[in-house]
Amino acid sequence: MPQGQVTTVPQDGMTTRQRRNRPLLVVHTGAMKGKSTAAFGMALRGWNQGWSIGVFQFVKSAKWKVGEEEAFRALGKVHDETGQGGAVEWHKMGSGWSWSRRAGTESDHAADAVEGWAEIRRRIENQAHEVYVLDEFTYPLKWGWIDVAEVVSVLTAREGRQHVIITGRDAPPELIEAADLVMETTKIKHPMDAGQKGQRGIEW
Amino acid sequence: MPQGQVTTVPQDGMTTRQRRNRPLLVVHTGAMKGKSTAAFGMALRGWNQGWSIGVFQFVKSAKWKVGEEEAFRALGKVHDETGQGGAVEWHKMGSGWSWSRRAGTESDHAADAVEGWAEIRRRIENQAHEVYVLDEFTYPLKWGWIDVAEVVSVLTAREGRQHVIITGRDAPPELIEAADLVMETTKIKHPMDAGQKGQRGIEW
Numbered sequence A, B: 001m002p003q004g005q006v007t008t009v010p011q012d013g014m015t016t017r018q019r020r021n022r023p024l025l026v027v028h029t030g031a032m033k034g035k036s037t038a039a040f041g042m043a044l045r046g047w048n049q050g051w052s053i054g055v056f057q058f059v060k061s062a063k064w065k066v067g068e069e070e071a072f073r074a075l076g077k078v079h080d081e082t083g084q085g086g087a088v089e090w091h092k093m094g095s096g097w098s099w100s101r102r103a104g105t106e107s108d109h110a111a112d113a114v115e116g117w118a119e120i121r122r123r124i125e126n127q128a129h130e131v132y133v134l135d136e137f138t139y140p141l142k143w144g145w146i147d148v149a150e151v152v153s154v155l156t157a158r159e160g161r162q163h164v165i166i167t168g169r170d171a172p173p174e175l176i177e178a179a180d181l182v183m184e185t186t187k188i189k190h191p192m193d194a195g196q197k198g199q200r201g202i203e204w
Helices: A016-020 A035-048 A067-082 A109-125 A138-142 A148-156 A173-178 B016-020 B035-048 B067-082 B109-125 B138-142 B148-156 B173-178
Strands: A025-029 A053-057 A088-092 A131-135 A163-167 A181-189 B025-029 B053-057 B088-092 B131-135 B163-167 B181-189
Touching: A025 A035, A025 A173, A035 A053, A035 A067, A035 A131, A035 A163, A035 A181, A035 B035, A035 B067, A053 A067, A053 A109, A067 A088, A067 B035, A067 B067, A109 A131, A109 A138, A109 A148, A148 A173, B025 B035, B025 B173, B035 B053, B035 B067, B035 B131, B035 B163, B035 B181, B053 B067, B053 B109, B067 B088, B109 B131, B109 B138, B109 B148, B148 B173
Parallel strands: A025 A163, A025 A181, A053 A088, A053 A131, A131 A163, B025 B163, B025 B181, B053 B088, B053 B131, B131 B163
Antiparallel strands: A181 B181
16 A cells, blocks of 8 residues: 655655656565565566556576466466456566577577667667566676666656666666665575475466 | 566475465555555456456445546446456445435444445355455445454454455554555655645546
8 A cells, every 4th residue: 555654755746647657667586485576576567557567577488377477478468358447468588589680599598688688779769668577687697798877867867767687686876876666575484495496376 | 467476485284276266465664655555456357267256345335436446337337248257346434325315414434334345254254255455445344433453353363265455554463464465655755845736647
């Protein structure tokens, strides 16, 4: 519930309405699971606003599939067929992005990641979506495949109403600095500690 | 990704398969927002498994609506019409639960909460759902409207494959103790700190 109290009023020359609707850069980071789950939960709210959702998963395998993918694909279909909610695009790096004519190699992840970011940059510059989920995007940043300064520059200069949600461990400090909202999910108690293994419907 | 390493093998007489499929009691607690968002994100995965989802929101107003409600109702409709995913029921305490013939008063929240829990208890005993989201359920526990010991007893004795996800601040210690997985989302940086107000599509 929106019950938070504003603690300071910034001297940024914006009206409350402008400030209220300022698009956010959100980072879900930290060592625990739940980062992507929380990001997709946020995207659900955007879908309900009729916003166009673009998900870009920087994962190594195209076979990797989380339950959220099917759910969002179903919601995208609801939009296409009935007009309810927003449009949904879901892209995975895996063995080559779906928009790319280049056959994926499953070997040159660095090149795939660079290509993914180039496309996201184009879309942001064209204001293609209202919600971007860049899932596991911190890894190509961490490994130096994609230039952090360029990412921060593109994200901070983005126009219109484009919310960007980035997930992954070890978000670089420059990204944290640029973000409006940084969340970390902390484990207090986890079944893995008690010998529980990952299970369908819960972990993926 | 299910990459967690099991650190200990418990002496509980269960096989790995049994342990893998053990239904979980999950608590999302802590002072920050994001608890419900994360819970609904988990429920998305359950929906994709074809599991029956029952959401019970212990909120004061029936008018209060988060984006997830519309999204899950749409997913429930997808299930009803195409068979994809799981069935979805979404109930709010507000001015009386939808199954109740008693007109809600918006004044006797304690009685409403007790009635809500009685219904959830019946459903758990009848194995009505495979995923229960008891949203904001910690509050009636905290305020003493519902007996914590009874809740823990019903939850720990539940049979079959019933995952239960509970959200809310100040989860009672007995509930934390009984839970398999307790998650807390920590704010590192939040726009409210910078005078940002809650906004549609993000906060609800």
